[in-house]
Amino acid sequence: MQTKTIICLILFLGFQFHKGICQQTEVNISSDVTEKKKINFFVVSKRKKGKLDMATRYNVFRSKVRGFFCKRQFVSIVARDAKHASLKITKRLQANDARLGTIWFDSHGMYKKGYSLFYIGSDEISYKTLKDSTLIKYLSGLTSYADAESRLVIGSCYGGATYNRSSVDYKDTTRMNGDSLMIAIGNIVHCGKVYASESWVMTKPGLFRRRPSVGGFPGRKLFRDLCYEPAWKNMGIWNKYDAEIGVLSRSNPVALDRYGNLIIRGVPFKHEKTFRKSYHKKSSRLQTNLYK
Numbered sequence: 001m002q003t004k005t006i007i008c009l010i011l012f013l014g015f016q017f018h019k020g021i022c023q024q025t026e027v028n029i030s031s032d033v034t035e036k037k038k039i040n041f042f043v044v045s046k047r048k049k050g051k052l053d054m055a056t057r058y059n060v061f062r063s064k065v066r067g068f069f070c071k072r073q074f075v076s077i078v079a080r081d082a083k084h085a086s087l088k089i090t091k092r093l094q095a096n097d098a099r100l101g102t103i104w105f106d107s108h109g110m111y112k113k114g115y116s117l118f119y120i121g122s123d124e125i126s127y128k129t130l131k132d133s134t135l136i137k138y139l140s141g142l143t144s145y146a147d148a149e150s151r152l153v154i155g156s157c158y159g160g161a162t163y164n165r166s167s168v169d170y171k172d173t174t175r176m177n178g179d180s181l182m183i184a185i186g187n188i189v190h191c192g193k194v195y196a197s198e199s200w201v202m203t204k205p206g207l208f209r210r211r212p213s214v215g216g217f218p219g220r221k222l223f224r225d226l227c228y229e230p231a232w233k234n235m236g237i238w239n240k241y242d243a244e245i246g247v248l249s250r251s252n253p254v255a256l257d258r259y260g261n262l263i264i265r266g267v268p269f270k271h272e273k274t275f276r277k278s279y280h281k282k283s284s285r286l287q288t289n290l291y292k
Contacts, residue, residue, distance in 0.1 A: 037099055038073070038098060038100075038101035039072075039073065039092060039093060039096060039098045039100070040073060040074045040075070040101040040102045040259060040260030040261060041075050041077060041089055041092075041100075041101075041260070042075070042104045042106060042256075042260060043077045043089075043103065043104065043106060043120060044076070044106045045106075045107055046121050072096075073101075073259040074259050074260040075088075075092055077089065079120050079121040080121040080122065081123045082123040082125070082135055083138050084121060085138075089141075089142065090141055090142070090145065098145070099149075100145040100147075101150065101260070101261065102151040102152075102153065102260055103142075103150075103152050103153065104153045104155050104256065105153065105155050105156070106155045106156075107154075107159075108157065109156040109157030109159060109201075111157070111158055111227075111228070111231070112168060114167070114176070115177050116158050116160065116177055116180075116181045117129075117159070118155070118159055119156075125185075126181055127177050127180035127181045127184050130181070130184040136188055139185065139188045140189070142189055143188070143190055146190070146191050147192065148244060149192070150191065150192030150193075151192060151195065152185060152189065152193070152195070153262065154181070154182070154185075154196035154197075156196075157197065157200045157201050157231075158176060158178065158197070158198070158200075159178055159182075159196035160178035160179065160195070160197050160238065160239040161177075161198050161199070161234070162175075162176060162178055162179050163175075163230040163233075163234060165227075166226070166229065167227065170226065170227060170288070178198070178239070179239065181196070182194045182196050183241055183246075186241045186243030186246075187243065189243060190244075191243050192244075193241065193242050194241040195239070195240050196238065196239055197253075198235075198239065199217075199236065200216065200223075200231060200235065201215075202215070202216035202217065202218065207255060208256050208257065208258055208260075215236035215238075215253030215269035215272070215275075216235075216269075216275060217235055217282070222291050222292065224282060224287060224290055225286065225287065225288065225290035225291040226286045226287060226290075228286070228291075229286055232286065235279065235283070236253050236268060236272075237268070238250070238251040238252065251264060252264055252268055252269070253265045253268075253269045
């Protein structure tokens, strides 16, 4: 009798162990399927002929390498303009029956212009240009592939700036209207979340490694000009616009993981030990007439 009980117990435990393995396998398969249905994109503007832009070249190189090793999850696109980028993105999503995960628009900002913007190839994207029905048409092409989990990142400096910027000659100020840019994009895509920085976006080594460098500051002397004081005061501050509920709020700095998924840093940039001392030293020594 005791022997039968032991045998039954062994069989029962064996069945439960087998069941656990099957359940774990099902979870893994389900997780893989979910991952396959999301594709992340890194959009870089095509370099202008004759113009030396090492930052853009570097971002093209490393994002292409990343895309080569993570083909199923991450795609790097060197865009000629908004139309070209939209066609490339939608073609890849259609071919894989996929949804839009995170899309990072890598671009330079233009502080001198006095308003927030980014470029997709030769096209300027700002709250001013998004009144153009042609640009709206290209961006709205992403709508059918986006959902509540989609993330659109304006990877340009000052892309989400909401402060009044001092002019380079200190004579007047203009509002940057980065919030207007974020809201305009969110209203076109209709869902998901839009992220942009109040200040600089430093995509030096570490962007795909969850590191806080993306919230840093440039090293060139001209950026310590007094006209950049608002950028220094708001360094490392990011904004988030939730298109589904129409709410704009603050966010910690963002970065990307190795597959291009959006990562939100756990603490504000100014609390990061690596940069705290250097930030206070440089931001307290702004001067006039350095911008030339």
